[in-house]
Amino acid sequence: MDNFRAVEDSADIAGEEEPAMEAPPEIGVDERRMHVRAYNYWVSLLAGRPYPSIRDVEPHNLDDFGPHSVLLDFTGGSENPAVPFIGRALREECDLTAPVRTIADVPPRSLLSRLTDHYLQIIANRAPIGFEAEFVGQRGVNTLYRGILMPLSSDGDTIDYIYGVINWKEVADQNTANGIAEQAYRAAASGLSADASPIWADGPSAAPLEGFADGPSTEVGDEIDEDQHALDLPLGPDAGLADRLCAARETAEAVKNADARSRSALYRALGYAYDFALAAEAEPEDYAELLADAGLKAQARAPMTPVVKLVFGVAYDKARLTEYAAALSHARREAVATGGFTTFIESFSGGLKAVVQAERQARRPESKPDKSAEARETLRRARPVAFIPGTEGSEEFVLLIARREADGRLAVVAPVEGDKSLVERAIRKSAA
Template sequence: MDTARGIDGRKDYGNDATDGALSDTPLNVGSDERRMHVRAYNHWVSLLHGRPYPMIGDLDPGSIADFGSNSVLLDFTAGLENPAIRFLGDRLRGECGVDSSITHVDQVPSRSLLSRLTDHYLQIIANRAPIGFEAEFVGQRGHNTLYRGILMPFSSTAESIDFIYGVINWKELVDAETQAKLDEELEKARSTPRPKPLAAPVWADGPGSGSASADLPVAPRHEPEVPRQMPANAALGDHLMLARETAASVRAADTRSRSALYRALARAYDFACAAQQDGEGYARLIAEAGLKVQKRAPMTPVVKLVFGADYDKARVTEFAAALDHAKRHGVAPGGFGAFIDAAEGGLKGLVKAERAARRPAGPADRYEQAAGQLRTRAAIASVPMGAGDAEFVVLVARRGEAGMLDVVAKLDDDAALTRRAVSRSID
C-alpha cells in the first residue's frame, strides 16, 4: 500500500499520484519509527497461540503504552464496505485533526495520515497476513510527510478476519528553503575542527572496554549496521526475541534483500543451537505456541517460532531445510552466515543439497549395492549351462517334484530386467 509491498512481495498499484515511490533504499523515517512497527508485529505474534489469527478479545489498544496512541482498530463485523472505527489513538487523532464524531472509514479525511491506513484495508483481507508499508505524501498542512507502519488481521472466531489493527509512525519534512539553510549550517559545522574529547570513564561492557586510552573514537555518521551477537550464556528466550526481531524486519518491514533474510536465518539457527542446550525451555516454548516437533523435520518448529506459525508454508519448508543442512554439517553457533554465503546457490543451494541428502538411494546406487552383496554371497545351487558374458543372469524355473525347481529358461538379453531383479534381490 502506498507503493509499499506486503510480506509476500506483492505490490499494490492503487497508490496516490502524490505519494513518493519506494526504491531499494529505505526511507529515512528514523530508527524509532522503524522499530515501532516491529514491536507491534511482535505483539501480534505473541497473541497468536497457534491460531491463524489472534483473537480480538486479547487485544486492548488503550493499554498499550508503547504504540497504542499511534494505532487504529477497524471493525468489519457489519460488512466490508464501510468498517467501523472502534479505537483511534490520541496521537494519531490529534495529528489528523479529527474528534470522536469519526466513527466509520468513509468519514476519514482524504489527505490525512489516517487515510494512509484506511484507504487500502481490503488488501490485508486478500493477503490474510500482516502487511508493512512506508512511503511519503503531502499531508493536510501541505508538508511532505514520511510514514511507516503495519496492518495486522484479528478475528472474533480465530478462523476469519473481521478486525484489522493498524500502527503508524511519521515524520514531517521541512520546506526546501529551511532544508538548504540547515545543510549550509551542517557543512560549516563539519569544516570546523573538532575539540579533543574529554577524558571519561570507560564502561566495563561498553564499546571501549579493554582499551587503555580514554580518547574514545568518534563513530562515523553513517556507520553500517553490525549484526548484534548474543552472549554465550544468553537465555533461550533472548535468542528467540532477537531472531523474531530480525524475522519481523523481513516479514513486516518489506525488507526483501538477501542479506536481511540470511541474517534472520542465521539468528534462527543460533536460536536452534541454544534450544538444543535448553531442551526444557524449548519444549515449553513449543507447547505455548501449540506446535509439534517431528523427527523428519526438526527445524520446522524453530522456523515457525521465529517467523510465525502462519508464515508461508513453502518458505517455512525451505528455511527449515537450510537450517537442517547446516546442522547436518555441524555448523557452530554464529557460523550460519558464513556457511550460507559460501554455499553454491545460497539459500536455494542449501535447500537442494538437503533434499538430495534426504532422498533415498536411486536405482543405480541400489543396483551397485545389491551387486556388491551378490558377488560375495554363497551360491544356493549350481546349474550346468552356458552363462555367456553377463555377470548376472535371470533364470526362469518351475516347481518340480520333491521340492525341486526345474530351470526352464535363461533371460540373458534383457539388461533392464536383470538390473531390476538384482536390485530386488537384497530386499
C-alpha cells in the same frame, strides 16, 4: 509511494522476497520498534489460532502504541467498515474534531487515511501487512510514516476486524534541509581538528575534496558521475568501525541518488561495505552495538544481510539487498582482503550478477548418492540362487513370496505385484 509487504513470524518482519518497489526514505529506530512491538503483541495473542480474537484486544489499555492505533470493524460489511476506536495521538495528528464512525468519514489527506486506504490488502493476504513511505499531509508538511495492519477475528476463522498501528515524524523541506546541512558542515570545518574526523583525508578543516566547491554536498538534481572522485573517501588501516560504516553509507547514498545508474559507484559502495564487514569481525562488540542501535540482529546463516541493511538502509529494495549480501558473502568465501572487493567483482565476467550466481551455486549442498541406484547395481552383479519360469511384466526386479518346506527348501508361490514402494524397500534391504 507506499511499500507494502506481508509480515512473516520473525523478528525482521519482512518477507523473503518481494517485488522491486520505490525505496521509501529511512525512518527512525523508535518508529521501527513501535512497528515491531505491535506485531509481537499480535503474535502473543494467537494462542495457536489463525488470528487473534477481537475479544483479546483492548486498544484503550495499550499505553505503548494504543494512542497510535485504529480499529476497523467489518461485521457490518467490507464496503464501508466501522471505526470503533482511534487512538488519541492519531486523532490529534489528523485534527479529528468531528466523529469518525466509518471509513467514509476519514479525511482523504490525513495520516489515518494511509492506514484505512489499504485495509482490503489484509483480507487478500490473510496476514499482517507492514508498510512505510512518506507523503505530504493535509497541513502541507512532508511526513515519514511506518505502520502495520493486523487481522483479527470474532470466530477464529473469519477476518472481520483489523487493528492498525502507525508512527510518524515530520521532515524539513529540501531548502531547509540543505541549509541545515550547509551550516553543520561549515561549523564542523571551522571548529573541529583533523583528528576529530578521520573519515576525511585530512579532517574537515582541510581543503574541500576534489569536485566540491564548499565541501561534500551536492545540489538536488545534480547527476552522479561514474568517475566522481568525491565518492572515494580515504580510510587508513586504523580507521574505526563507525568511520567505515559512515564511508559505506556515503557511497551507498550516492548510488541511491543516482538511481543505481552507475555500476562503478555501486561496486565502490559494496567495497566499503565489505571492508566494514571485515572490520566488524575484528570488533564484534562495537558491531553488536551498531546493530542494536539500528534495530537489527546478527544472522549466523546470513552474516552479510545485516551489513548491507546497515549500509543501504532497511527500507532499500529487498531483492537488491539480497544480491548485495550474496556478493559480499562470496568475496568472504574467497578470502578477499580489505580493499580488494572492487578488483574481485570486476574480475567476474558478468559483474555483480555473476558473483551472486557463483555464491548461490556454492551454497547448494552436494548431491547425495542415489541409494536406490546403488542397491540395484549391487543386485545386478549378485550371483543367482535359482531360476524359475518367468511371468509377464517389464520390471527388472520382482518381489517373490516363498514358502519354506519341511525339508528346508524354499517354494516360490507368487510374485508381489503393484506395490512399487514395497519392491523398492526390498531391493535396498537385499543389497545392504
